[in-house]
Amino acid sequence: MKKLLTLVAFILLLAGTGCSARTDRAEKKDSRPVVAVSFNAMKEFTAAVGGEYINIVSLVPEGAEPHGFQPTPEQMKKIHHARVLVVHGLGMEPWTGNVAQAADNPDLIVVEASRGIDAIPLEEEGNEQRAYDPHAWLSLKCARQEVEHIASALEQADPAHKEIYRRNAEAYKGELEKLRQEYEEKISRLPHKEFVAGHAAFAYLCRDFGLHMNSIESVFAEGEPSARQLTRLLDYCKAHHIRTIFTESGVSPKTSLTLAREIGAQTVPVYTMETSENGKSYLERMRSNLEKIYQHLQ
Numbered sequence: 001m002k003k004l005l006t007l008v009a010f011i012l013l014l015a016g017t018g019c020s021a022r023t024d025r026a027e028k029k030d031s032r033p034v035v036a037v038s039f040n041a042m043k044e045f046t047a048a049v050g051g052e053y054i055n056i057v058s059l060v061p062e063g064a065e066p067h068g069f070q071p072t073p074e075q076m077k078k079i080h081h082a083r084v085l086v087v088h089g090l091g092m093e094p095w096t097g098n099v100a101q102a103a104d105n106p107d108l109i110v111v112e113a114s115r116g117i118d119a120i121p122l123e124e125e126g127n128e129q130r131a132y133d134p135h136a137w138l139s140l141k142c143a144r145q146e147v148e149h150i151a152s153a154l155e156q157a158d159p160a161h162k163e164i165y166r167r168n169a170e171a172y173k174g175e176l177e178k179l180r181q182e183y184e185e186k187i188s189r190l191p192h193k194e195f196v197a198g199h200a201a202f203a204y205l206c207r208d209f210g211l212h213m214n215s216i217e218s219v220f221a222e223g224e225p226s227a228r229q230l231t232r233l234l235d236y237c238k239a240h241h242i243r244t245i246f247t248e249s250g251v252s253p254k255t256s257l258t259l260a261r262e263i264g265a266q267t268v269p270v271y272t273m274e275t276s277e278n279g280k281s282y283l284e285r286m287r288s289n290l291e292k293i294y295q296h297l298q
């Protein structure tokens with residue numbers, strides 16, 4: 001009987017705490033500014049600065065391809081209720097042109113995280129929105145600038161917690177820089193600097209670390225490469241004795257595997273932070289990428 005009473009008390013206790021935790025969250029949610037973010041890397045940076053003081057709403061669904069994403073009416077409703085919208089820019093979210101108006105939210109603060117970054121121009125001509133390689137968030141140097149822009153916007157949107165956002169941003173920028181310095185030193189000692197990937201997402205990362213990037217698919221992750229492009233890449237891999245093709249989930253692993261087989265290389269998956277991957281943070285994934293690059297270019 002005593003056991004039963006203890007059990008009942010325990011269940012009541014659980015129910016009680018569950019209940020109050022829910023109410024706490026609901027109350028907090030009501031007063032915190034809603035910050036809409038486009039894709040995963042933007043969510044990571046925004047969460048690092050805003051922590052528990054903001055209510056983050058993601059627009060690109062988990063697992064979805066952010067290149068070419070268009071918000072649905074349901075997602076526009078989320079933007080309508082947001083105080084801040086964090087997008088990356090450089091052609092990742094071409095729909096943001098008149099988003100405040102389209103979402104009927106004239107006070108919306110729109111942050112283009114990559115603003116003012118030393119962007120890498122693309123050789124493909126024509127489309128103005130595709131003048132630059134968008135993947136700047138994969139550079140630890142650019143990431144620091146992006147975090148800074150997001151912090152400024154949160155400070156403006158919610159001045160009551162200004163000091164906290166500032167402190168979080170400085171701490172996070174410090175961690176990004178520490179990681180960069182650690183691998184700058186390691187990668188600079190590598191004898192091989194040729195980096196071959198499935199999707200051309202790593203030009204900024206390669207620039208940071210003095211690596212030379214070649215890839216199977218274009219920066220916008222679309223279409224199969226032509227036979228001629230593939231032959232050229234094959235020749236490059238043979239000439240540079242490439243032993244590793246870096247791949248990532250979602251982008252034509254078949255072509256990567258074929259190429260790897262052809263040259264007797266192995267495929268090694270790396271993270272692009274375009275969607276959530278294995279539930280890992282940006283810093284964890286970036287460290288994993290750099291360590292794999294370091295190990296496989298030995």
Ligand SMILES: [Zn+2]
Binds near residue numbers: 199201219
């Ligand atoms: Zn991409």
